[in-house]
Amino acid sequence: MPRLPLIPLLLALACVALPVQAQQNAFDLVGPDLKLSVTRGDTTLPIGAVPSLQPGDKITAEAALPPDQSAHYLLVVAFLRGATNPPPKDWFFVAETWRKKKNKLALTVPEGAEQAVLLLAPDTGGGFDAVRDAVRGRPGVFVRVAQDLFQASLDRARLDAFVTEIARIGDTAPERLATAAPVLANALRIKLNAECLSRPRGLQAACLTQNRDSLVLQTQRGTSLAETLTGSTADLAYSIAATPQAGGGYYSSYIGLARDAAKLFGAFRSPQYQYLPALALGRGDTLKLLLNAAPSFQSPRSVLAAPLPPIGPATPPIWQAGGPTPVCLAKPDLVLPLEDAPLLYATDFGRSLSVRVTSNEGTARDFPVLPDVEKGGVKLDGAVPADLGTVSNAVLQGRWGFDTFTGPRLPVQLDKMGAWRAVPDSNVVVGREHPLVLRGGAAFCVSQIALGDAAGTRTPVPFKVTGQDELTMTLPLKDAKPGALTLNIARFGSAPPDTIPLAARLEASRLDRFVVHEGDAEGVLEGARLDQVGGLDWHGLHFSTGPLSRGNDGDRLAMTAPGPVPASDGEAVVRLRDGRSVKLAVRATAPRPAATLLSRAASGKPAAGALPIALPDGVLPADAAIDFSFKVTRGTLGDSGTVEIAGADGPSARLAFRDGALQRVGGDVVVAHFAPRALLGAGIAGPLRYRLVQDATPGDWQQLVTLARLPVLTKLACPTEGTPCTLTGQDLFVVAALSDKPDVTSATAVPLGFVGSSITLPRPAGKTLYLRLHDAPDSVATVALPG
Numbered sequence: 001m002p003r004l005p006l007i008p009l010l011l012a013l014a015c016v017a018l019p020v021q022a023q024q025n026a027f028d029l030v031g032p033d034l035k036l037s038v039t040r041g042d043t044t045l046p047i048g049a050v051p052s053l054q055p056g057d058k059i060t061a062e063a064a065l066p067p068d069q070s071a072h073y074l075l076v077v078a079f080l081r082g083a084t085n086p087p088p089k090d091w092f093f094v095a096e097t098w099r100k101k102k103n104k105l106a107l108t109v110p111e112g113a114e115q116a117v118l119l120l121a122p123d124t125g126g127g128f129d130a131v132r133d134a135v136r137g138r139p140g141v142f143v144r145v146a147q148d149l150f151q152a153s154l155d156r157a158r159l160d161a162f163v164t165e166i167a168r169i170g171d172t173a174p175e176r177l178a179t180a181a182p183v184l185a186n187a188l189r190i191k192l193n194a195e196c197l198s199r200p201r202g203l204q205a206a207c208l209t210q211n212r213d214s215l216v217l218q219t220q221r222g223t224s225l226a227e228t229l230t231g232s233t234a235d236l237a238y239s240i241a242a243t244p245q246a247g248g249g250y251y252s253s254y255i256g257l258a259r260d261a262a263k264l265f266g267a268f269r270s271p272q273y274q275y276l277p278a279l280a281l282g283r284g285d286t287l288k289l290l291l292n293a294a295p296s297f298q299s300p301r302s303v304l305a306a307p308l309p310p311i312g313p314a315t316p317p318i319w320q321a322g323g324p325t326p327v328c329l330a331k332p333d334l335v336l337p338l339e340d341a342p343l344l345y346a347t348d349f350g351r352s353l354s355v356r357v358t359s360n361e362g363t364a365r366d367f368p369v370l371p372d373v374e375k376g377g378v379k380l381d382g383a384v385p386a387d388l389g390t391v392s393n394a395v396l397q398g399r400w401g402f403d404t405f406t407g408p409r410l411p412v413q414l415d416k417m418g419a420w421r422a423v424p425d426s427n428v429v430v431g432r433e434h435p436l437v438l439r440g441g442a443a444f445c446v447s448q449i450a451l452g453d454a455a456g457t458r459t460p461v462p463f464k465v466t467g468q469d470e471l472t473m474t475l476p477l478k479d480a481k482p483g484a485l486t487l488n489i490a491r492f493g494s495a496p497p498d499t500i501p502l503a504a505r506l507e508a509s510r511l512d513r514f515v516v517h518e519g520d521a522e523g524v525l526e527g528a529r530l531d532q533v534g535g536l537d538w539h540g541l542h543f544s545t546g547p548l549s550r551g552n553d554g555d556r557l558a559m560t561a562p563g564p565v566p567a568s569d570g571e572a573v574v575r576l577r578d579g580r581s582v583k584l585a586v587r588a589t590a591p592r593p594a595a596t597l598l599s600r601a602a603s604g605k606p607a608a609g610a611l612p613i614a615l616p617d618g619v620l621p622a623d624a625a626i627d628f629s630f631k632v633t634r635g636t637l638g639d640s641g642t643v644e645i646a647g648a649d650g651p652s653a654r655l656a657f658r659d660g661a662l663q664r665v666g667g668d669v670v671v672a673h674f675a676p677r678a679l680l681g682a683g684i685a686g687p688l689r690y691r692l693v694q695d696a697t698p699g700d701w702q703q704l705v706t707l708a709r710l711p712v713l714t715k716l717a718c719p720t721e722g723t724p725c726t727l728t729g730q731d732l733f734v735v736a737a738l739s740d741k742p743d744v745t746s747a748t749a750v751p752l753g754f755v756g757s758s759i760t761l762p763r764p765a766g767k768t769l770y771l772r773l774h775d776a777p778d779s780v781a782t783v784a785l786p787g
Contacts, residue, residue, distance in 0.1 A: 036062075045401065048284050056108060073122060080113065084140065087136060124272060150310060161345055169181075170204065314400060322376065335378065345371050355396055451487055452488060461473050482505055484501065518589065519591040597629075611729075625673065631668055632670070646701075647687070706776045728758040732750060
């Protein structure tokens, strides 16, 4: 159903409050029940399943009053056609509820009607004429009340559904409340009081449902009604003041509505009648009326005003799938999650619901589903047969009142036998844990994986879902023997498990080479089965093992020595964990290049008319060109060598001699020039680092400089002694704090993301202003103030 506007009525409460004696907060008085049904064409629905009416609909209505009802009520149905267009007299229908032959209404929604309202008026003789004249005299009031009371009734239905479910779970399985309550709150768009779940288990349900009217509804996903309505400080203060924590009443949409509706109805108070708003909760063919004030049977007698569904096309439900993760159709107790579907659970509008499942071969089948508010979705009403084939598409469909709807599309999965395959092949290596990837099947339909050997032993294998059709696992083959193995993949449902034959083989240890550079203290051993390596000895240095990585070309084992590697070659002894040792020829290659930073500077023109900003050593402006020099202290940097520049975690780029970005000053001193924004992008800021690269061999990263974006400060105006000053300029958002003290104590903080052109600060004690910049938070810049 469309969200009808509550904001005009609710905001009026910020200015006008009715006396507590005149209007209670909660709709806690049970009013009379009404029996209604609606017929459209050949279909008749109970009122609880009707989200909207259409001209031409046939309505039957009667009051379900007790047999001993002593007060005689007139049941009036009035149709409206806008706030400025009084309805004709023949748009009013009346039943005398105490007369057996006149206690029912059978009427047709007239063409041109836009709203409908039910009125229960005590019979006083001429009461029908008085009610009709009141509606026709001020139709706008009843149009507004009809719209807003209907929406408020839907909101109350959501609250009732939440309270009912919490109470049910609290009585039958209180241990489930901690997990069920957040799901219920999300499904019904209720803002959950999470503090209740920290209480003892026996008190949680009572805390969550202690008062319907203390629950805060959410009008859209992730936004509470209070957050939606509060567009100014005054509105926010009012909303907070209306909460129990602030000592006021309670806050909810229909409470605010009732107060405002009662104020509107106050204009109709007469010696004969006064009007009271009523919520109308439809379940089945019963419309239950809830009141928030006791009706009067003394003059002025109370006329109960309740809404009927709005007249016009019903807005189809706009629901969303509960997330991108597929759900296996064969999973027991399957629930397909939905988002933004509170009225599906709180009303009877949704009916004949089913999921249309289409296989990849094009076969479509429908399966009935039922709403499940505790799981936040719809559940299959029965099991899915195993002969569906491969499925990756399902659509929710059904009826919303009289109308059919289709959507949303739900991510589901199902596969058939033989879908899984080992990647890249089914060969596995024994003697160690072997990583394995499976692809091709429905990953979320796998319930268990077991590894079987020739002796019939089955070992469970933990696995991870790494894609919709991909599983990764590590096979426990450290103590396994070569031979035939079988991987058994069990799936949810009645489908038999998939089996994948594996060929288990021994992998011969292979040592390809040991890559080490002169002057380094670490190297990399390359080969296969390197998990069996315990250490390496070479030229008096013992290299201990580090992290092992595996790639398409084999294993790479990092190894570390206690000191630098000499310029030498010869045989190394690789010691294996089983006690064996293997000799390997090793030669230390040329040292990786390294340098010492000598100097750095920035060149650029400050903005005209700006106050000069001085930066500390190691910090340079981000929009300036940078020159720096370094001395090569290890290895060489020939004419083909480059200097790589990179941010802390951003892109990198290289400076080369051939481009003129590098110039040699003597044999081992180089001067580099670059513009950071042109080289690394306009958004570059923060720490910059550099390293030398020669013949595709990079050196270690070294700190170069910190780039800082600078504001353009144009003026500091201090009107009179003892008054604050105003600093004006541009790009003030790059400043974190300002102070007149070098250690930036008692600083004026600049709000994060500040986009203004001026900021107020205390009068500086001296002629220097100190800035702490976001891009260089550990440094302090200075601004010389004019005399």
